[in-house]
Amino acid sequence: MTDLTRLTAAELAAKIHSREVSAVEVAKAHLDRVAAVDGAVHAFLHVDTAGALAAAEAVDKSIAAGEAPASPLAGVPLALKDVLTTKGVPTTCGSKMLEGWIPPYDATVTRRLREAGVVILGKTNMDEFAMGSSTENSAYGPTHNPWDLDRIPGGSGGGSSAALAAFEAPLAIGTDTGGSIRQPGAVTGTVGVKPTYGGVSRYGLVAFSSSLDQAGPCARTVLDAALLHEVIAGHDPLDSTSLNVPVPPVVAAARQGATGDLSGLRIGVVSEFSGDGYQPGVLRSFEAAVATLEKLGAEVVEVSCPNFTYALPAYYLIAPSECSSNLARFDAMRYGLRVGGDDPSLDAEQVMSLTREAGFGPEVKRRVILGTYALSAGYYDAYYGSAQKVRTLISRDFTTAFEQVDVLISPTTPTTAFRIGERTADPMQMYLADLCTIPANLAGNAAMSVPSGLSDEDGLPVGLQIMAPALADERMYRVAAAYEVARNDAEGGAQIHRVPDLAAGVR
Amino acid sequence: MPTISRDEVAHLARLARLAVTDAELDLFAGQLDGIIQAVAKVGEVAAEDVPPTSHSVPLTNVFRADEIVPCLSHEDALAAAPASEDGRFRVPRILGEA
Numbered sequence: 001m002t003d004l005t006r007l008t009a010a011e012l013a014a015k016i017h018s019r020e021v022s023a024v025e026v027a028k029a030h031l032d033r034v035a036a037v038d039g040a041v042h043a044f045l046h047v048d049t050a051g052a053l054a055a056a057e058a059v060d061k062s063i064a065a066g067e068a069p070a071s072p073l074a075g076v077p078l079a080l081k082d083v084l085t086t087k088g089v090p091t092t093c094g095s096k097m098l099e100g101w102i103p104p105y106d107a108t109v110t111r112r113l114r115e116a117g118v119v120i121l122g123k124t125n126m127d128e129f130a131m132g133s134s135t136e137n138s139a140y141g142p143t144h145n146p147w148d149l150d151r152i153p154g155g156s157g158g159g160s161s162a163a164l165a166a167f168e169a170p171l172a173i174g175t176d177t178g179g180s181i182r183q184p185g186a187v188t189g190t191v192g193v194k195p196t197y198g199g200v201s202r203y204g205l206v207a208f209s210s211s212l213d214q215a216g217p218c219a220r221t222v223l224d225a226a227l228l229h230e231v232i233a234g235h236d237p238l239d240s241t242s243l244n245v246p247v248p249p250v251v252a253a254a255r256q257g258a259t260g261d262l263s264g265l266r267i268g269v270v271s272e273f274s275g276d277g278y279q280p281g282v283l284r285s286f287e288a289a290v291a292t293l294e295k296l297g298a299e300v301v302e303v304s305c306p307n308f309t310y311a312l313p314a315y316y317l318i319a320p321s322e323c324s325s326n327l328a329r330f331d332a333m334r335y336g337l338r339v340g341g342d343d344p345s346l347d348a349e350q351v352m353s354l355t356r357e358a359g360f361g362p363e364v365k366r367r368v369i370l371g372t373y374a375l376s377a378g379y380y381d382a383y384y385g386s387a388q389k390v391r392t393l394i395s396r397d398f399t400t401a402f403e404q405v406d407v408l409i410s411p412t413t414p415t416t417a418f419r420i421g422e423r424t425a426d427p428m429q430m431y432l433a434d435l436c437t438i439p440a441n442l443a444g445n446a447a448m449s450v451p452s453g454l455s456d457e458d459g460l461p462v463g464l465q466i467m468a469p470a471l472a473d474e475r476m477y478r479v480a481a482a483y484e485v486a487r488n489d490a491e492g493g494a495q496i497h498r499v500p501d502l503a504a505g506v507r
Numbered sequence: 508m509p510t511i512s513r514d515e516v517a518h519l520a521r522l523a524r525l526a527v528t529d530a531e532l533d534l535f536a537g538q539l540d541g542i543i544q545a546v547a548k549v550g551e552v553a554a555e556d557v558p559p560t561s562h563s564v565p566l567t568n569v570f571r572a573d574e575i576v577p578c579l580s581h582e583d584a585l586a587a588a589p590a591s592e593d594g595r596f597r598v599p600r601i602l603g604e605a
Contacts, residue, residue: 102587103587104579104583104584104587105579105583197564198564211561237569240566240568240569241562241564241566243564307552310548310551313545313547313548314546314549316545316546324523331524332589334588334596335587335588335589336587336589338589338590340599341590347599347600347601347602348598348599348600348601349601350599351599353521353524353525353526354526356523356524356525356526357525357527357528360525362534365520365525365527365535366535366539368525369516369519369520369523369525369535369539370539370542372519372522372523373515373519373539376519382547382550383543383546383549385559386550387546387549388559388560389552389553389554389557389558389559389560390549390552390553391559391560391561391563392557392558392559392560393557395563427538427541427542428541428545442563443563444562444563444564470563
């Protein structure tokens with residue numbers, strides 16, 4: 001029998017819906033794979049075997065009864081980032097603060113996945129409260145990159161992307177505040193999409209930086225990402241920032257792009273994303289991508305976005321500011337950890353402080369303190385206020401650029417996956433990993449990362465970032481699908497199948 | 508050039524209701540100083556005539572109809588509480604008296 005874990009979500013769905021295989025068989029194949037390799041990868045924080053099998057059984061029953069599948073992805077397994085609430089299933093956000101917490105409700109994304117018949121295998125590892133670029137800030141230990149187990153899988157959604165690259169799940173959900181879907185996608189050789197801000201509901205997503213956080217699809221192919229995008233996107237009255245507009249036709253765009261024709265399309269190369277700090281192999285891969293896109297008929301021109309160089313500083317003021325406010329909810333009173341609660345000599349404030357000391361890891365504390373500083377009287381205008389002005393300038397850069405071109409491209413990350421522990425002592429060095437992804441979060445437009453080959457100096461995956469205007473998500477899917485087809489043709493198959501065989505080398 | 512002292516970090520941690528150890532104070536004071544010097548770059552382009560953007564989508568108040576709809580049950584709301592009593596959250600004392 002075919003190894004079910006090597007198939008795409010679209011292929012699996014076709015086999016399940018035609019009753020060639022059952023959803024239960026597919027779920028079991030993936031649960032077996034998780035049992036075999038996750039000790040080495042640590043992509044999952046919680047595996048919900050019973051829930052996954054029950055969901056798969058329900059899909060099989062409905063298909064056997066002759067009913068139409070609930071969605072094009074009914075019966076397909078998925079790995080869910082542990083930042084989204086799941087009713088009755090633990091949700092920790094990678095933090096000790098929420099260890100053992102069982103949410104009493106589903107996030108809207110979770111609910112839509114369940115209604116679509118998608119089989120949720122479990123919850124994936126992440127940097128604590130989604131703060132980080134390497135998944136080393138998880139309170140439950142790091143995730144390892146399946147391409148090289150000594151390296152990081154990207155962050156903060158490293159667990160979701162690693163699960164894809166380790167063939168533990170064909171689909172995953174991530175959240176992207178400064179690049180936490182695209183950056184792990186790039187360094188694990190998978191597809192990661194940050195939809196337009198407001199395109200996917202944030203209800204039930206544990207908030208980090210509310211004006212930037214955006215949930216989105218992770219997959220091994222562009223079409224799979226598009227299919228998942230349409231399952232989770234759309235207006236939600238429970239989220240006041242959810243856009244009440246039609247979902248962009250991303251599946252149709254991915255299919256159109258797969259014909260391999262980009263003639264008539266104008267693509268802009270962001271000139272600011274080419275200076276120092278980029279690994280030579282990443283730049284060479286990017287140059288090759290430009291040549292490929294031109295061969296597909298696109299016109300590629302250089303575009304300047306001068307304020308993008310201020311995006312990283314602005315982000316590291318805005319995100320910590322919003323985090324210091326959002327994380328005030330972890331106060332030891334209504335849910336989560338409580339330290340010192342049995343000591344009658346301690347008052348509420350002391351219990352709160354002790355709990356937050358014990359429950360938060362170093363990166364979260366650093367950002368809470370930084371945010372408290374940036375928002376404090378006397379510094380507000382110089383830091384937070386100025387950062388919000390930079391945000392305006394970056395939005396204007398995007399507007400000007402999109403008057404000249406249909407989409408913008410850049411490398412997704414300046415380097416390939418670095419070694420675990422290599423950057424942990426130097427926060428600024430770590431923050432550079434999100435250099436290219438942050439502008440799209442500040443402006444709220446759509447962006448994605450698609451595999452762009454392996455770096456010639458270290459053999460590790462490189463990502464191509466494609467950015468589109470807000471609500472024009474379909475444009476980047478079209479470009480990504482065309483690029484994917486061209487690369488698969490040139491290489492005689494999908495790059496993801498070159499990931500080392502974990503079953504042979506598991507430690 | 509902005510600087511952030513060890514005492515200032517301790518003060519900020521107190522404002523954030525975050526107990527910190529001496530070792531953490533040393534670590535954060537050094538790191539935050541570096542971060543703040545790097546992010547201060549935003550001041551270079553933030554001119555008077557640039558309006559700030561707090562959010563990438565224009566936000567207006569979103570209201571739902573004023574109708575009673577099902578919500579979390581009492582039990583569900585209290586299920587994850589560190590302590591509860593008589594159907595309420597039990598919290599440490601807030602005022603000075605024990």
